[in-house]
Amino acid sequence: MVLKTSAPRKGGPGRGTGPEGIDTIPLRYGDDPYVWACWLYYEDGMTQGEIASAMGVSRATVNSYLADAREKGIVNISIEPARLASLTIAQELKRHFGLADCLVVPNGDDSRPLIGRLGAAGAQALSKMIKSGDTLAVAWGRTILSVGEHLEMGSLQDVTVVQATGGTTASFAYTPELTTAAVARAISARCVNITAPAVVASAQMHDMLLAEPLIREQFDTLARANRIVFGISSLRPNSTIHTSGFFESVPLQHYLAKGAAGVLAGRFIDERGRPVAGPLDDRTIGISLEMLRGIGTRVAVAGGFDKVPALLAALRGGYVNVLVTDAATGAGILRADGVTSLDGKLSQRQKSTPVANSYRSHVKKFLNNPNDVVEEMLDGLIAAHRPYLQPIGTSHRALVARNGPRPGKVGLVIGGGTGHEPCFVGYVGKGLADAVALGNIFSSPPPDPIVKCAVAASGGAGVLFVYGNYAGDVMNFEMAAELAEERGIPIRTVLTTDDIASSPVEDKEGRRGVAGNFFVFKVAGAACDLGMTLGECEAVTRKANDRTYTVGVALESCSMPQTRRHNFEIGPDDMELGMGIHGEPGVSRERVRTADEIVDAIMDNIFKEMKAEPGDKVAVLVNSFGATPLMELYILYRRVEQRLAAKNIQIEANWVGHYCTSLDMVGASISILHLDRQLTGLLHHPCRTAILTIHAPEADEAAKG
Amino acid sequence: MQTFDNASSGAIVLSMAERIVENRAYLSEIDGKIGDGDHGVNMAKGFAMAAERLKGKDASLSESLDTLGTVLMTEIGGSMGPLYGVMFTEFAETLQGIEKIDAATYSRMLHAGLAGIQSIGSAKVGDKTLIDALAPAVEAFDTTTAANKSFGEALEALVAAAEAGRDSTINLVAKIGRASRLGERSLGVLDAGATSCAIILKELSGGARERLA
Numbered sequence: 001m002v003l004k005t006s007a008p009r010k011g012g013p014g015r016g017t018g019p020e021g022i023d024t025i026p027l028r029y030g031d032d033p034y035v036w037a038c039w040l041y042y043e044d045g046m047t048q049g050e051i052a053s054a055m056g057v058s059r060a061t062v063n064s065y066l067a068d069a070r071e072k073g074i075v076n077i078s079i080e081p082a083r084l085a086s087l088t089i090a091q092e093l094k095r096h097f098g099l100a101d102c103l104v105v106p107n108g109d110d111s112r113p114l115i116g117r118l119g120a121a122g123a124q125a126l127s128k129m130i131k132s133g134d135t136l137a138v139a140w141g142r143t144i145l146s147v148g149e150h151l152e153m154g155s156l157q158d159v160t161v162v163q164a165t166g167g168t169t170a171s172f173a174y175t176p177e178l179t180t181a182a183v184a185r186a187i188s189a190r191c192v193n194i195t196a197p198a199v200v201a202s203a204q205m206h207d208m209l210l211a212e213p214l215i216r217e218q219f220d221t222l223a224r225a226n227r228i229v230f231g232i233s234s235l236r237p238n239s240t241i242h243t244s245g246f247f248e249s250v251p252l253q254h255y256l257a258k259g260a261a262g263v264l265a266g267r268f269i270d271e272r273g274r275p276v277a278g279p280l281d282d283r284t285i286g287i288s289l290e291m292l293r294g295i296g297t298r299v300a301v302a303g304g305f306d307k308v309p310a311l312l313a314a315l316r317g318g319y320v321n322v323l324v325t326d327a328a329t330g331a332g333i334l335r336a337d338g339v340t341s342l343d344g345k346l347s348q349r350q351k352s353t354p355v356a357n358s359y360r361s362h363v364k365k366f367l368n369n370p371n372d373v374v375e376e377m378l379d380g381l382i383a384a385h386r387p388y389l390q391p392i393g394t395s396h397r398a399l400v401a402r403n404g405p406r407p408g409k410v411g412l413v414i415g416g417g418t419g420h421e422p423c424f425v426g427y428v429g430k431g432l433a434d435a436v437a438l439g440n441i442f443s444s445p446p447p448d449p450i451v452k453c454a455v456a457a458s459g460g461a462g463v464l465f466v467y468g469n470y471a472g473d474v475m476n477f478e479m480a481a482e483l484a485e486e487r488g489i490p491i492r493t494v495l496t497t498d499d500i501a502s503s504p505v506e507d508k509e510g511r512r513g514v515a516g517n518f519f520v521f522k523v524a525g526a527a528c529d530l531g532m533t534l535g536e537c538e539a540v541t542r543k544a545n546d547r548t549y550t551v552g553v554a555l556e557s558c559s560m561p562q563t564r565r566h567n568f569e570i571g572p573d574d575m576e577l578g579m580g581i582h583g584e585p586g587v588s589r590e591r592v593r594t595a596d597e598i599v600d601a602i603m604d605n606i607f608k609e610m611k612a613e614p615g616d617k618v619a620v621l622v623n624s625f626g627a628t629p630l631m632e633l634y635i636l637y638r639r640v641e642q643r644l645a646a647k648n649i650q651i652e653a654n655w656v657g658h659y660c661t662s663l664d665m666v667g668a669s670i671s672i673l674h675l676d677r678q679l680t681g682l683l684h685h686p687c688r689t690a691i692l693t694i695h696a697p698e699a700d701e702a703a704k705g
Numbered sequence: 706m707q708t709f710d711n712a713s714s715g716a717i718v719l720s721m722a723e724r725i726v727e728n729r730a731y732l733s734e735i736d737g738k739i740g741d742g743d744h745g746v747n748m749a750k751g752f753a754m755a756a757e758r759l760k761g762k763d764a765s766l767s768e769s770l771d772t773l774g775t776v777l778m779t780e781i782g783g784s785m786g787p788l789y790g791v792m793f794t795e796f797a798e799t800l801q802g803i804e805k806i807d808a809a810t811y812s813r814m815l816h817a818g819l820a821g822i823q824s825i826g827s828a829k830v831g832d833k834t835l836i837d838a839l840a841p842a843v844e845a846f847d848t849t850t851a852a853n854k855s856f857g858e859a860l861e862a863l864v865a866a867a868e869a870g871r872d873s874t875i876n877l878v879a880k881i882g883r884a885s886r887l888g889e890r891s892l893g894v895l896d897a898g899a900t901s902c903a904i905i906l907k908e909l910s911g912g913a914r915e916r917l918a
Binding site: 478 | 746788
């Protein structure tokens with residue numbers, strides 16, 4: 001240890017004197033603070049705080065020395081190639097087959113037999129998964145017996161281990177009974193054996209045995225299993241399935257002839273994972289493939305190159321959601337399923353020693369089950385915004401404003417995918433939208449909730465649909481419009497097309513709707529609330545859309561809850577100009593510039609189209625795509641205001657914040673609504689929603705006074 | 706004349722669903738390059754939901770297609786929900802009440818599906834959409850039967866044309882949908898819709914071919 005260097009400085013006032021500290025770099029580090037910091041960190045094992053004291057610099061400086069040292073190649077971190085390969089393969093298997101988890105043991109360690117290493121890994125996987133109160137089904141086999149031998153868990157309560165198939169002759173050590181008992185013993189669980197043979201002489205015998213109360217009780221336990229661990233057997237000539245005596249060889253030939261590729265828990269599947277029918281089916285006592293697939297955690301432990309086709313079949317059939325295998329087998333499975341990128345990844349990673357700075361493989365999010373995000377968000381949202389809206393019937397995908405629809409008033413229905421919150425749902429309430437239909441993330445709602453919204457919003461004077469111009473939304477809303485009209489509700493539609501970066505001006509109708517929706521909805525809502533006719537509402541909404549101009553810029557793309565990875569990568573020094581709100585790439589990629597330069601580029605584009613005269617009035621929306629903070633939005637707004645002031649254009653109203661987002665995208669958009677007298681009046685019309693509340697003018701005057 | 710049985714062919718739809726679910730990650734990945742990366746997730750959700758409803762029902766092919774079409778149309782949303790929804794519903798309507806499906810019926814079914822899609826979407830061949838896989842596949846089927854080849858050979862030609870059509874989208878610039886706003890940047894990437902369409906046609910026609918008698 002080199003603590004002597006730290007002693008005189010520790011906690012002393014010398015801490016702030018960075019340069020002085022570096023002046024006294026001990027000779028053995030040359031003249032290089034990076035090398036010094038790295039040595040203390042990697043070789044002497046000091047913490048960053050200790051190093052800061054030793055060097056007389058701040059912790060932040062130490063942190064950046066260490067990071068820079070990796071970038072400069074002073075420090076190379078290498079992972080032992082065999083282990084790296086197994087990690088890469090595990091990740092690829094998990095991704096390719098949508099597994100919940102995957103553990104791949106490295107090859108190249110030939111000191112222990114594969115079965116033993118798979119058993120140890122399987123035991124490790126199980127010990128992470130089994131919880132008190134579980135029922136674990138166990139299928140027979142050499143590998144699974146090895147799992148039992150390696151497993152050791154002491155502190156669980158109320159775990160039941162149940163045999164997944166009937167029994168076999170005890171001519172080998174890994175019978176179903178012994179395998180199940182070994183696993184049960186290792187975790188001190190209650191052991192339930194199936195006290196019938198795995199294969200019986202006839203279908204009648206099968207039915208008779210299953211009718212026995214004792215065996216039925218054992219099967220009831222099996223049906224309660226919430227986890228299962230099983231091996232996978234190939235049908236190659238020398239595999240255990242032939243030598244074990246589990247099956248007679250004549251029926252086996254039958255299954256082979258019908259294309260069986262593998263066996264799990266005594267059941268045959270073909271190369272796609274489909275069940276293969278044969279003479280043993282109704283003579284086999286044990287878990288069915290369908291039961292197996294219904295179990296929540298399905299751990300397969302198997303390896304060896306001859307098992308590649310069988311494993312692939314089981315993966316394709318969805319029988320496995322946690323896989324434990326070895327690197328060679330894993331790579332074989334991927335290649336057999338046409339994954340060609342693997343070789344590139346393996347060789348490339350092995351030769352490139354400096355590991356990239358981005359050590360994170362996924363984005364952190366507050367999630368329960370990623371598949372439930374939309375439902376769970378809507379539960380919370382409806383509870384939070386109860387004063388403004390409520391579900392139509394039982395579905396949370398169609399919501400109606402409280403006190404919104406009323407007889408004689410044109411109804412306003414908006415909607416689109418989720419992931420844009422507070423759009424669209426934040427704009428539902430009195431004086432704005434009457435109802436909103438919501439789809440999955442970035443995906444239009446189907447027609448049904450839209451029709452429900454139209455019916456709920458209808459006050460007998462027709463309903464106006466306003467939504468963004470996307471192929472999916474157009475199809476679903478058009479179908480909904482037809483269905484609503486069949487029910488006698490006249491429908492008019494205005495598509496929002498405010499994103500001026502998305503198509504040239506000649507193709508204005510092809511543009512997409514983005515954050516400028518906010519203005520279009522506001523104007524439409526006011527028109528409806530003022531009792532204008534359906535035709536008038538449509539016309540003024542169309543005018544608002546025609547006079548709304550938006551351009552967005554993204555610095556980082558967003559990540560979907562299901563993948564938790566960025567939809568695409570934007571380089572470290574790049575930005576996407578003309579960004580939409582669905583995580584799709586923008587119109588062009590450019591180098592990041594200063595905030596003012598970015599605003600200038602956006603405003604130049606807007607000014608090109610917006611024919612504003614000095615003295616004209618506009619409304620401004622500076623909108624975050626999700627992850628960009630208000631601090632930066634105000635910096636953008638500052639420049640927007642300067643550019644408008646320079647042209648003597650007045651800002652009648654402004655909004656700065658999160659109004660139409662794209663999950664966690666980093667970026668912002670600027671929208672300008674070019675006002676006229678009518679639009680100004682409609683913009684100021686009172687409304688009350690979760691996100692936007694505008695008071696009646698008298699109240700405003702009173703507040704000013 | 707070769708035919709296959711409507712009543713006993715419902716399982717084709719189940720295996721189609723399995724293929725789509727298997728390819729969930731792949732479809733989302735290619736979609737993410739120029740779209741919003743949810744194609745696989747949404748497709749898998751819809752097909753799995755339909756498969757769930759069909760499991761153990763022993764439904765005919767036309768009934769199974771109808772269930773699939775209805776689920777996609779009413780529960781999935783997005784653009785693929787209505788497009789594939791209408792395609793499968795049209796398939797189902799053509800086959801309804803037919804006991805033995807021959808090449809002429811199969812062709813009618815394909816045309817009805819294609820017309821259904823074109824009635825709600827405006828895409829043409831070359832726009833980098835699922836039409837690039839579907840339209841040439843239908844055409845190849847017709848040309849092969851017109852040349853007095855068997856139903857089985859026509860199905861093979863259909864699958865080959867669908868896959869060639871899918872591959873052609875790599876060199877196309879998107880004209881429709883979200884990717885269309887990317888212009889030239891959409892070059893060099895497969896279209897996710899054409900890819901899923903090729904999977905669907907391969908499974909449907911492969912399943913039919915296995916059952917020909």
